[in-house]
Amino acid sequence: MLNLVIMARCLNSICADNHTVKGDFLKGIIAMPARRALEKEKIDTLEKLSCYSEEEIRNLHGFGKNAMEKLKNHMNKYKVSFKNENFEIKS
Template sequence: MVTGKEKQLRTCTEGHQYYKSSDCPTCPICEAERKPKTGFLYLISAPARRALAGEEISSLEQLSEYSEKEISALHGMGPKAITLLKTVLEENNLYFKTN
C-alpha cells in the first residue's frame, strides 16, 4: 500500500496550529478568516482569491479590465473560477476585456 506524506503539525505566524502534508505554507485557519462573507470573491477558491489579490483586483470593474486569457494565466486560477467569474461579470453587465 502506497501512502502519501505524513501530516505535520505546523504553527503559522498568527499562532494557529494545524496539520498539513504538503509543502504549501498557507495556514487553513488564516485562509478561512480572510474569506469574504459576500461578493464575488466569496464564490471562488482561496488560490483564485490570492491570484486576484496578487494583481490587486478587488472589484468586478477592475476584473473587467483584464482579458479572460490574462486571468486564466494567473497561478491558482482554474477553469471553475473562470466560469464563476464570467457568470458574475455578465450578471453585472460587465465582461472580460477582448483582445
C-alpha cells in the same frame, strides 16, 4: 520534541496570515486560490477586472476551468465583461 511542536504552531500562524484574502471580493463565488491570485494582482472590483482579458486572468496561478466559469457567470450577472483582446484603436 517540544521545540518542534512550538515551531509548527508558529509556522502555522504565519502561513495562515500569508494565505488569507483580506477583502470580501468574490467571496462565495470563486475558490480561495483564484481569489488570492486576483488579490495579488490588486484586482478587488469588477471594474478593475474588466481591464484584463480573459486570457490574462486564466493564466493567473489558481485559475482553472471551474473558477473561470463561475467568474464569467458572476460578471454576466452584473453586465461586466473582460477586455476585448481583438479590439484595436485605429487612427
